[in-house]
Amino acid sequence: MNKRKTRGGATRDRPGPTRSNSTKTPDRETREMPGKDDCEGVYKNARFTHTITSLIGNALRVETQNNIEFEGILKTFSPQLEMVLEWVHQIDPKMPDCINHETVKEKMVFPIKDIVRYYALDVDLGFATKEDFQTDSQISANKINGEAPMKQLQEWVPEGDDEAHDLEEGVGGLGGNGNGWSPHEMFAKNEEFGVQTTFDPNLSGYTVQLSGKGSDTADWREKERKAAAIAAEIEGNTASKAAIELENGDEEEAFSAV
Numbered sequence: 001m002n003k004r005k006t007r008g009g010a011t012r013d014r015p016g017p018t019r020s021n022s023t024k025t026p027d028r029e030t031r032e033m034p035g036k037d038d039c040e041g042v043y044k045n046a047r048f049t050h051t052i053t054s055l056i057g058n059a060l061r062v063e064t065q066n067n068i069e070f071e072g073i074l075k076t077f078s079p080q081l082e083m084v085l086e087w088v089h090q091i092d093p094k095m096p097d098c099i100n101h102e103t104v105k106e107k108m109v110f111p112i113k114d115i116v117r118y119y120a121l122d123v124d125l126g127f128a129t130k131e132d133f134q135t136d137s138q139i140s141a142n143k144i145n146g147e148a149p150m151k152q153l154q155e156w157v158p159e160g161d162d163e164a165h166d167l168e169e170g171v172g173g174l175g176g177n178g179n180g181w182s183p184h185e186m187f188a189k190n191e192e193f194g195v196q197t198t199f200d201p202n203l204s205g206y207t208v209q210l211s212g213k214g215s216d217t218a219d220w221r222e223k224e225r226k227a228a229a230i231a232a233e234i235e236g237n238t239a240s241k242a243a244i245e246l247e248n249g250d251e252e253e254a255f256s257a258v
Contacts (some may be wrong), residue, residue, distance in 0.1 A: 001196065037225070039079075040079040041079025041080050041081065042077075042079055042080075042081050052077055055074050055120050056074050056075065056076065057074065057075075058073070058121070058123055059071060059072070059120065059121040060072060060073070060074040060085060060118055060120065060121070061119055061121060062083060062085065062115055062118045063115070063118070064110070064115060065114055065116055068090060068091075069090070069091035069093075069117050070088050070089070070090055070108065070110075071088065071091055071121075072085030072086055072087055072088030072089070073085060073086045074120075080111070081107055082110065083109070083110040083112075083115065083118060084107065084110075085107070086106065086107050086111050087104060087105075088104070088105050088107070089101075089105070090103040132239045183199070187199065
């Protein structure tokens with residue numbers, strides 16, 4: 001005889017499965033973040049953990065109970081405050097700024113029980129409170145039509161009497177001998193130390209040198225005349241003038257719109 005089934009699909013003799021409210025879906029489990037009680041050791045102190053984390057990547061010095069100091073790059077730290085330093089070297093008290101390559105190790109771990117003190121080097125903890133520091137909102141507020149205003153440049157004025165400060169001429173220039181050396185003086189000084197210059201004023205390594213043979217012949221003079229005519233034609237060309245003006249003109253004005 002067939003037994004009558006209920007709506008849940010189970011027979012009277014066999015109850016259907018019950019749903020428990022304690023079951024969690026995978027999505028619900030991933031959304032749950034660990035609380036403060038789930039952290040271990042010093043990780044429970046959020047402010048202290050943030051301070052030490054901000055020093056990661058900086059140079060750190062550790063003084064051990066043996067009165068020995070080590071310096072290295074802070075890589076990480078454990079919940080038990082074990083400091084992990086990379087490229088560590090031992091500090092010589094007589095020469096603290098020198099590094100002995102024989103004492104350099106790729107990685108060292110310092111347990112907290114062996115540490116007397118540790119301190120960071122060249123770290124400015126107050127950089128965010130300085131007047132020249134600006135947040136993103138402050139930088140955006142200073143922009144005009146989406147662009148930052150240009151700084152007012154100040155013209156450099158030499159001290160003392162007015163003297164030329166040109167690269168080629170004047171005091172210190174290649175063409176003057178006021179405070180600087182001429183190229184020939186520098187070459188002569190280098191020769192005192194056994195350094196011979198390979199400088200050629202004709203720039204033979206960059207240009208094709210013309211042979212001087214037959215320069216007094218009519219054929220040579222005719223070639224010079226044709227070369228001068230071709231050079232004058234090129235220099236008088238509109239495209240050539242525009243290229244020279246662009247090269248010798250104001251580059252900022254020409255390319256600022258790019």
